[in-house]
Amino acid sequence: MDRNLTVNAAQHSDIEGVLALLKKYHANSISDEDRKDGFVTTNIDAVQLAELIDKENGLVVAKDGDQVVGFVIAGSWQFLQRWPMFEYMTGELHKYTPYGEQLDSNNSYQYGPICIDGAYRGNGLANQLFDCSAQIMAQRFAYLVTFINKINGxxxxxxxxxxxxxxxxxxxxxxxxxxxxxxxxxxxxA
Structure with missing residues (x-):
């Protein structure tokens, strides 16, 4: 299959494709067959994605032509605190000093989820999405933080x-x- 893959900061026109991938691979709607290959648990709607694009520059997409085939979300703790999980995590950051400095809501941000259509996995696309997002967020933060459910091996x-x-x-x-x-x-x- 000849693919014209691009990885860039998302535009509003990408939101529909991101929502379609989220629905396909979300823990609440993923097929049992696909679940073994990983899933996402984040609930975010079109309005919130637009705000993420406009205020955080926190949505990066991979596209094959005009089709969104992957995405990664990143945002400040202030942006994400509207969700209970992130509000909880913000209060826990101070317990961690992974690089000799205590994490907090000013020096770190939340990365994830990352989601890639099954047909596009295994070709380095996750690294491209991750690298693009990290480069954008490194302009504002020293540390990336995320979490992974222990059942999602x-x-x-x-x-x-x-x-x-x-x-x-x-x-x-x-x-x-x-x-x-x-x-x-x-x-x-550096």
């Missing part, structure tokens, strides 16, 4: 092996257990 493997994130601890929320993953972005701006 594929995601954990991808983030530790392919994306080189550090497992900096664990926490529980809403009857689930999570890995707290981090990355020092300071080398990107």
């Amino acid at each position: 594929r995601s954990y493997a991808a983030h530790t092996r392919k994306l080189q994130l550090d497992d900096s601890g664990s926490f529980g929320f809403n009857n689930n257990q999570y890995h707290l993953m981090t990355l020092d972005l300071r080398p990107l701006t």
Whole structure:
């Protein structure tokens, strides 16, 4: 298949494609067959995605021509605190010092989810999405922070092996257990 893949900061015209991928791979709607290959748990709507684009520059998309085939979300803790999980995490950041500096809502941001259509996985697209997003966010933050549900082994493997994130601890929320993953972005701006 001849593919014309691009990876860039999202535009409003990309929102519909992002929502379609979210629905396809969301934990609440993913097929049992696809679940073993990973899933996303973030609930975000078109208005919130538009705000993420406008206020945070926090949505990066991969496109094959005009079709969105992957995306990654990133945002400040201030932006994300409207969701209970992120509000909780903001209050927990101070417990972690993965690079010799205490994490807080000013020096770190939340990365994820990342989602790639199954037909496009395994070709380095996750790295391209991740790198583009990290470069954008490194202009404002020293540290990337994310979390991965401990039952999502594929995601954990991808983030530790392919994306080189550090497992900096664990926490529980809403009857689930999570890995707290981090990355020092300071080398990107040095």
